[in-house]
Amino acid sequence: MRLPVFSPKFTAIAALVGLINFNSVHARTATSEGDEAQITDPVEECTAYYYAPVTNALDGFPTIWQPASILSNDTEALSTWANISQSVPTNIYPHGDIYGDWNDTSYNVASDPDCWWTKSLCTTPKLSSLPSDIASIPEPETMGYGFDDGPNCSHNAFYDYLLEQNQKATMFFIGSNVLDWPYEAMRAIDEGHEICAHTWSHHYMTGFSSEDAFAELYYSIKAIKLVLGVTPTCWRPPFGDVDDRIRAIAEGLGLQTIIWQYDSFDWEEQSGNITAAQVYANYDNFIAKAGNGTFDSEGSIMLTHELNNFTMQTAVTYYPKLKDAFKYLVPVGVALNKTQPYVETNYSLPTFSEYVAGTTTTNSSGSSNSTTSSGSSTSQSSSATAALSHTKDSTLFAMIFLGIFVLAV
C-alpha cells in the first residue's frame, strides 16, 4: 500500500492516530532512565513502569507507603538495630502518634529536655554525645538549596530547568518514592544532585517506637542503596519532627540531621490550608532578608519541595530571584565541604570553592544507569509488555482503519 507520506491529509491522519493513542490507549511505560527523562507529558511520566532490580527485592522491604517495622526475618536489620539500640536513650518516649497527634501534654516546652524541634525549634541536642543539627549554612550570603519528598514522577520539567541552569541541589528522598520511581531517582544522582534520606513512609518520627523509627530510616537508606548504589549520610525529618531519641537512631545509622530555618509552606498549598499567594509571600520574605543583610554572616536554608506541580513550578519561578538575592546557591553538603557524601568512597562532590568557581560536579555521573538499561531491557513485566503491545496493536488497527478511510475518499 502506497501511503501519501507528506500530504497534509496524511499529517492530519497521523495527528489523529497520535490522538487515539494518547487518549484511548495506555500511555507507554518507560524502559530506562534516559527514556523516562525524555517524557514531557506529566501523565505519561507518572505511568508506572517495571524495573526488575526493585521488583525482585521488594520481599526485603516493608510495604511501600506503610509505616515501617523491621521484617521479622531480616537478620541484618535486626543485628544492626541490636547494636545501635544500645546508644538510644530509653528515657525518651514517643510524644504521640505517627500522625502528629501529640498526647504528651505534660512535655515541658520551656526546659525542652528532649530537644524536640516540633515544640521548640531546638537544634542543639541535650544529649552531649549527639552533634547539632544542620539548620543554617556556614558560608555567608549562601542558600543551602534543597527539596524534600521526591523523587516525584513528574519532575522532568523541574530537573530540565535545574540542568539548564547548571544548578545542583540536595534531594531528600522518601524510600517509598525511590522504589516507586527508580528512574527518577537515578536521574537526580546522575545529574549531580546530592541525595539524602527522608524516611520510608513520611510520618512523624517522634511518634514511632525506637525500633520502628530505626526501620523508617534503615529501609529508606536501603532503598536508595538498591537503586542508586550509594548509602546516604544525611537525612531530614518529615515535618522537622525530631528529638534526641530519633537523633540518636539517625546518628547510629551514620545520618547527619538536616533541618531548616524558614519554611516556604509550599507543601501546604495542595491541601488548601494555605494559598499560593501566601507561599509567594514566604519566598519574597526570605528574599527580602537576603537583600537586607540578614544572611551576611551566615547563610540559610528554606524548606521547599519536589512534591507536585505547584511546589516545583514555584521553585522554577523563584529561581532567578533567589539567584539574584543570594551570592551562592549550593547543595547543603557542598556548603559543608562534604566531598564524600556517601558511605561508598567511589563518589565525590565538589568543595564549596570548587562549586562556586563553576565545577558543580566531580566524578558524579554515569554509573547508576549503566546497570539500569540491562536490568530493564532484559526483563519486561507481563503487564508492561501487554501495555506496549496494546499500544502497538491499536496503532496498527488505527492505521489500517484510516488507510481504508484514505483509500475510500
Ligand SMILES: *[C@@H]1O[C@H](CO)[C@@H](O)[C@H](O)[C@H]1NC(C)=O
Ligand atoms: C544515563 O543518565 C544520563 C544523565 O541523566 C542520561 O543522559 C542518559 O540518557 C542515561 N542513560 C540511560 C541508558 O538511561
Ligand SMILES: *[C@@H]1O[C@H](CO)[C@@H](O)[C@H](O)[C@H]1NC(C)=O
Ligand atoms: C522474609 O519473609 C518474606 C515473607 O514474609 C519472604 O518473602 C522473604 O523472602 C523472606 N526473606 C528472607 C531473607 O528470608
Ligand SMILES: *[C@@H]1O[C@H](CO)[C@@H](O)[C@H](O)[C@H]1NC(C)=O
Ligand atoms: C556497632 O556499633 C559500633 C558503633 O556504635 C560500630 O563501630 C560497629 O561497627 C557496629 N557493628 C555492627 C555489626 O554494626
Ligand SMILES: *[C@@H]1O[C@H](CO)[C@@H](O)[C@H](O)[C@H]1NC(C)=O
Ligand atoms: C502517647 O501515644 C504513644 C503512641 O500511641 C504511646 O506510646 C505513649 O505512651 C503515649 N504517651 C502518653 C503520655 O500518653
Ligand SMILES: *[C@@H]1O[C@H](CO)[C@@H](O)[C@H](O)[C@H]1NC(C)=O
Ligand atoms: C560505587 O560502588 C558501588 C558498589 O560499592 C556501586 O554500586 C556504585 O554504582 C558505584 N558508584 C559509582 C559512582 O561508581
Ligand SMILES: *[C@@H]1O[C@H](CO)[C@@H](O)[C@H](O)[C@H]1NC(C)=O
Ligand atoms: C490544616 O491546618 C489545620 C490547622 O493547622 C490542621 O489541623 C489540619 O490538619 C491541616 N489540614 C491539612 C490537610 O493539612
Ligand SMILES: *[C@@H]1O[C@H](CO)[C@@H](O)[C@H](O)[C@H]1NC(C)=O
Ligand atoms: C530584613 O527584612 C526582613 C523581612 O522584611 C525583616 O523581618 C528584618 O527585620 C529585616 N532585617 C534588617 C536587619 O533590616
Ligand SMILES: *[C@@H]1O[C@H](CO)[C@@H](O)[C@H](O)[C@H]1NC(C)=O
Ligand atoms: C507528583 O506530582 C504530581 C503532579 O505533577 C502529583 O499529581 C502526584 O501526586 C505527585 N506524586 C506524589 C507521590 O506525591
Ligand SMILES: *[C@@H]1O[C@H](CO)[C@@H](O)[C@H](O)[C@H]1NC(C)=O
Ligand atoms: C506545571 O504544569 C504546567 C501545566 O501543565 C506545565 O506547563 C509546567 O511545565 C509544569 N511545571 C513543572 C515545573 O513541572
Ligand SMILES: *[C@@H]1O[C@H](CO)[C@@H](O)[C@H](O)[C@H]1NC(C)=O
Ligand atoms: C570549605 O572550604 C573552604 C575553602 O577551603 C573554607 O574557606 C570553608 O571555611 C570551608 N567550609 C566549611 C564549612 O568547612
Ligand SMILES: *[C@@H]1O[C@H](CO)[C@@H](O)[C@H](O)[C@H]1NC(C)=O
Ligand atoms: C571519584 O572520586 C574519588 C575521590 O576523588 C576517587 O577516589 C574515585 O576513584 C573516583 N571514582 C571514579 C569512578 O572515578
Ligand SMILES: [Zn+2]
Ligand atoms: Zn517531607
